[in-house]
Amino acid sequence: MLLFDDLFLKEHTIVSTGYTEVAEISASTEVMFNKWLLSGRVGNLKYLNDKTRSYTLKNIKNYFPEFQSALVFLFSYRKFKVVYDNFFLKKKNKVNIASFALAFEGYDYHIYLKSKLQMLAFNLIDRGYLSSKCEYKISLDASPVMEKDLAYRAGLGFFGKNSLLINPQHGSYVIIGTLLLSEKINDCNNKNKKQSKDCGDCRLCIDACPVRAIDVDNNKLIDARKCISALTIEKTVITKKITAEAIAGNDSSIFGCEICQQVCPYNHNKIDVETDFNFYYNKYPKIKLITDWFLNEDSKKNIDKLQNLSVREFKKIFKDTSFERVGKEGVIRNLRRHHFDYL
DSSP, rough: OOOOOOHHHTTEEEEEEEHHHHOOOOOOHHHHHHHHHHHHHTTTTTGOOHHHHHHHTTBHHHHHHTTTTEEEEEEOHHHHHHHHHHOOOOOOOSOOOOOGTTHHHHHHHHHHHHHHHHHHHHHHTTTTTSSSOOOOOEESSSSSSSSSHHHHHTSOEEEEETOOOEEETTBOOOEEEEESSSSSTOOOOOBBHHHHHHHTTOHHHOOOOOOOBBBSTTTTTBBBTTOOHHHHHOOOOOHHHHHHHHHTTTOOOOOOHHHHTTTTTTOOOOOOOOHHHHHHHHHOOOHHIIIIIIIISOOHHHHHHHSSSSHHHHHHTTTTTTHHHHHHHHHHHHHTTTTTTOO
């Protein structure tokens, strides 16, 4: 049974789909997760240490008792990443932003992809693959669901040494979005075997990380107390030591980090790109907004401009973008770390 044709998937930037009826997380993932929590590397992500949440994460039925199956989608932003990198290399102002913050028309991907997943659910119901009585939940990196392990169970990839899901064909520049369903889909052709591939002896991501956040002895354990992505997105304190190491390692990000992905061989497959950054800049207002504020402007001037905004004004300007999540003070903190004057 073909749920979606290739043209439909391409239109919605979906590069792979998978299906699973397994509610429990993989035994290996549970071991690694518990080890990570006990190690103290959880940093400011303390909500993951909550006993109730940890219990919920281990089985989808603890969160959604009606669960019978899951459809898992990989939304790719790799084409945009290539376009963005070509643009960024030409910039004199080297303050950087992780490409996923811009890739979905400049919207926070949680907001943008939630509407896509809602549309996919309606589509399946309208075409009779799901009944009108089917209950479903959307899972998108914000629910108490281990999306990466769910994607692994659905046969969509394997865990890299940087802990990210890597799809052998499409790499790791993907966002995982899931429909948790109260029904099974009979004869679903998206049932895939678990990926048996791994990173082998490769350690490029480990060596490339400027703050050594990937534990060499325990690959796949990330130290959230050091990870640039965690530090620039979550509400936390960025120490001067971490900042010095990051800048020395050529990090210039004010939101997120993609260094460990940039060196990954699975992200180096040839890809055709038909447009340049100006196409996105001129077409999508939120991409233009973020670019003009942070990539076309001096970061010291930005600090002054942001300080003169009220919190309400900041939220109004950056509504529905990734920067709304970080907040005014978080963005100022991230900009200041490049000038060592935030303490």
